[in-house]
Amino acid sequence: MRLYRTLRLALRALTRNPLRALLTTLGIVIGVGAVIAMMEIGTGSSTAIKKTIASMGANVLLILPGTAASGGVSFGMGSVNTLSPDDCTAIARECPSVRSAAPIVRARAQLVYGNRNWVPNLMDGTTPSFLNIRDLNNLSEGEPFTERDILNGNRVCLLGPTIVRELFQGESPIGKEIRVKNVSFRVVGVLPAKGANMMGMDQDDILLAPWTTIKYRVTGSTLSNANQSAASSATNTVNSLSNLYPGTASDLYPATSDVQAADNPMPVRFATVDQILASAISTEEIQNAIRQISALLHERHHIREGEPDDFNIRDMTEMTKTLTSTTTLMGNLLLCVAMISLVVGGVGIMNIMLVSVTERTREIGLRMAVGARPSDILRQFLVEAIVLCLSGGALGILLGHGGSTLVALLLHWPVQTSPAAIVTAVAVSVTLGLAFGFYPAWKASRLDPIEALRYE
């Protein structure tokens, strides 16, 4: 018997009683709908989470200075600065899996503009590569600082939106001078808004400046976690004159007086940075990048086999895992509910197919009398069950997709159409039809034609 004929037969049998067919497949409609909606909302939210992670900088690696130890006494993480700006350039240049790298010099100081002041959460001295790594390239205003600003230690800075709001209150900050520990910085750009990060820390409360400027003009040393008032009273001695020569103008005067030399110490070769931020070229390359960076730093720092590292490399994988595991758990729970609903739907299908076989006993007997083999009967009822499940599945796909679209429209949840979900739904429907349609179909095929013909 040709398949299309079997199909037509099945369709005709189902359309003969459309309401019953619809009610029968309701379980499957709901189950498949739930699967589709769940998968669309699930992939949507996991994409959103990935985006959030990427907004902190996709594939970011953080290289921290390691522990110093002397005579068996460990001084703890970050107790000595072992990373140099040259390490940073070498990493960017020599590691093929690293897209870019930027040094970070941290400071903590009060900003003053007019009669307002603000202590930013983060005050990072870095290079323009930082913007690439942290995905901050599209400044909402102004231009980023340049390599030349770094070489010259120019007093320019980029501000995060929070600082702009707190200090400028709607005014455009571009070109304005703010003071940091009595050093004046010219604002050249405003960073794009990023909101809070996953720890709830405001990522917009940040000031970026050339690392040389932060290192040599703002902080004498490395990370200044000192008490704010104490720090500001203690550090304004050496740099106090520098705001007489604001911005790039000082470059025009190569001849420096003794005072100026004291104010503008040239970067020493032996400079150190607090952290190096690097990004891998892709998520898959993160592990390679870590290996390459560690090999390079071993070589540069002359660390022999077996000696402890003087640096640490961190990546975001752990954090990503933690975040996605929550959504995965929710997704799996929903999937369980959907599966139960599908099984209930399948039992409904089996029930109605058994009824249908009983109702059509005489038809089965007649078909056998005119030459249908048991396998033909089996196939006819199996195809009917599959068609029933598939139409339920199709309705479910529509329902689920409609539902998730509605959720997207009304609740603004991130939703993503998932072809995999649709394929799964179709496969699940067919499997259900096969699994729950088999017993009734088998029962039909085992009928005795004589008794079936006599059935009232």
Add this chain to the structure above:
Amino acid sequence: MQLIELNRIDKTYHMGDFEVQVLKDITMAIGEGEMVALMGASGSGKSTLMNILGCLDRPTSGEYWLDGEEVSRLSLDQRALLRNGKIGFVFQNFNLLPRTSALDNVAMPLSYAQDNPSEREARLRAKEMLERVGLGERIDHEPSKLSGGQQQRVAIARALINRPRILFADEPTGNLDSRTSVEVLHMFQRLNQEDGVTIILVTHDPNVAHYAQRVIHIHDGQIASGIYDAQTPKEEGQA
């Protein structure tokens, strides 16, 4: 060798502890092109015999030679194939598929045919068949919109669609009035004489049996008379 030969056929039903022997030691032959009536009292085993002849059932013991082939030990599938190709059935209660057009009812056996004709050809053949039984105008009618006689003619068209050698009819006129009965019986005669289809009908009614060339009487599962009249048509059997 005859078209149908039965050799010491027994049929026993097991009802719990005791056995009912419905057919006892039946030996007979029916030749190609015959029109035979099976007669007997109710419960004498006519339908049982016909089910065995029609390969719907298997004898408990004995041999059944159909068209030169011993068929009593064939498998389910082989018998289904045989029924599809060589045998047509007409039932007392028509057994048409409800809510299905006359055309589709007639074409139904073709979907199980070995040569597997195309959809177009199947419809064409079904239409031809319906025209032959005089229902060319009613091909789209569903059984519920046809009279009893018309329904039985649709059933005959269905039985003939695969061009069978033998047609079995179990009380084909049992549900019809006398006028339509005559129509149906005339149709059987024409099929038998013009197309050479072997026809075996089961009936209680001597008037119906008259249309056959030979009448086999069954009494209590045994043949009482009519075994040896093969190929000697009774004069009074002719209509």
